[in-house]
Amino acid sequence: MKPIFHPKLVNPPLGDPGLLVQFLYERRALLFDLGDIAALPNVTLLKVSHVFVSHTHIDHFIGFDRLLRVVFGQGKTLTLYGPAGIIANVEGKLAGFTWNLVDRYHQAITIDVVEVRPGHLLSARFRAVDKFKRSEEGRRENDDGLLLDEPGFSVRAAILEHRVPCLGFALKEKFHINIDKDALDARGLPPGPWLNELKQCIYGEKPDGHCLTVSAGRGGPEKTISLGELKRDLVRITAGQKIAYVVDTVYNEGNKKRIVDLVRGADLFFCESPFIAEEEERARDRCHLTSLQAGTLAREAEVRELRVFHFSPRHTFRQQQLVREAEAAFHGNGGPGRTVDQEA
Numbered sequence: 128m129k130p131i132f133h134p135k136l137v138n139p140p141l142g143d144p145g146l147l148v149q150f151l152y153e154r155r156a157l158l159f160d161l162g163d164i165a166a167l168p169n170v171t172l173l174k175v176s177h178v179f180v181s182h183t184h185i186d187h188f189i190g191f192d193r194l195l196r197v198v199f200g201q202g203k204t205l206t207l208y209g210p211a212g213i214i215a216n217v218e219g220k221l222a223g224f225t226w227n228l229v230d231r232y233h234q235a236i237t238i239d240v241v242e243v244r245p246g247h248l249l250s251a252r253f254r255a256v257d258k259f260k261r262s263e264e265g266r267r268e269n270d271d272g273l274l275l276d277e278p279g280f281s282v283r284a285a286i287l288e289h290r291v292p293c294l295g296f297a298l299k300e301k302f303h304i305n306i307d308k309d310a311l312d313a314r315g316l317p318p319g320p321w322l323n324e325l326k327q328c329i330y331g332e333k334p335d336g337h338c339l340t341v342s343a344g345r346g347g348p349e350k351t352i353s354l355g356e357l358k359r360d361l362v363r364i365t366a367g368q369k370i371a372y373v374v375d376t377v378y379n380e381g382n383k384k385r386i387v388d389l390v391r392g393a394d395l396f397f398c399e400s401p402f403i404a405e406e407e408e409r410a411r412d413r414c415h416l417t418s419l420q421a422g423t424l425a426r427e428a429e430v431r432e433l434r435v436f437h438f439s440p441r442h443t444f445r446q447q448q449l450v451r452e453a454e455a456a457f458h459g460n461g462g463p464g465r466t467v468d469q470e471a
């Protein structure tokens with residue numbers, strides 16, 4: 128199975144937290160958190176369609192300016208999700224610059240902001256052509272934390288405690304479409320962008336009679352084949368990929384349940400682990416997790432792989448210890464999962 132999501136932490140575990148998820152065969156990416164994103168090239172930032180901000184402590188939000196600088200003038204719409212207060216935070220950021228020249232652009236950029244509240248979502252739009260004045264404010268009910276629901280995947284959030292509300296996220300591919308390479312060869316069909324179109328037709332539930340045009344190799348004749356035939360001969364459906372991201376949160380019963388419910392069964396769980404196991408009290412005081420707590424959450428959520436990060440700078444020389452402790456808790460009584468640190 129060729130995974131569709133390609134996740135990568137933006138920085139090493141001592142740097143600002145952030146996760147970039149790029150899509151296979153698509154010029155598209157999602158970004159979880161907006162801390163220091165200097166490590167991401169402009170060409171990558173231009174692929175970002177949606178940004179999910181856990182909370183607006185500076186190590187999770189300082190990168191907003193860089194992202195805005197790169198995407199400004201490209202005419203795109205960027206959607207940003209965050210916890211209570213995010214609309215005012217974005218508005219405040221935008222108010223920090225002078226926009227007297229934006230009317231020279233037809234459509235410089237539009238920023239849609241969605242604020243995740245208990246039971247509902249608030250939204251607002253900031254358009255460059257309006258000098259980023261807040262507009263189109265809205266509110267809709269939201270009981271299940273579902274933020275983004277596209278034909279192929281969804282993103283959910285849980286509101287976690289960190290003295291301020293902090294969002295945890297789960298990205299889930301609805302199901303995975305595998306293309307049988309042997310069957311493709313047997314029919315003399317070349318791989319190419321048309322396979323992406325085929326997948327979009329399946330995710331979009333197009334009828335089997337819908338036809339796709341497939342060019343048979345370089346310079347070869349084009350063939351028209353029905354979706355039903357392609358599905359029957361080339362497509363194998365398996366479970367979709369799930370990636371979870373949790374940072375800056377305290378370990379207590381309520382939070383634990385919310386995290387385990389959100390993260391359950393993830394293929395890959397990115398979890399903060401600022402403190403070593405014996406620093407439970409320090410972690411509680413600062414509303415963060417220890418390595419042991421991160422590993423325990425991963426075990427209880429039955430994830431396949433745990434990746435710990437967002438280490439406290441006081442543990443610069445104890446990074447392996449943080450990983451080892453998280454791994455030990457994750458494996459518990461010899462569970463099937465494995466833990467690796469960010470650079471693995």
Ligand SMILES: [Zn+2]
Pocket residue numbers: 144184186187374375437
């Ligand atoms: Zn943080």
Ligand SMILES: [Zn+2]
Pocket residue numbers: 182184289375
């Ligand atoms: Zn924080």
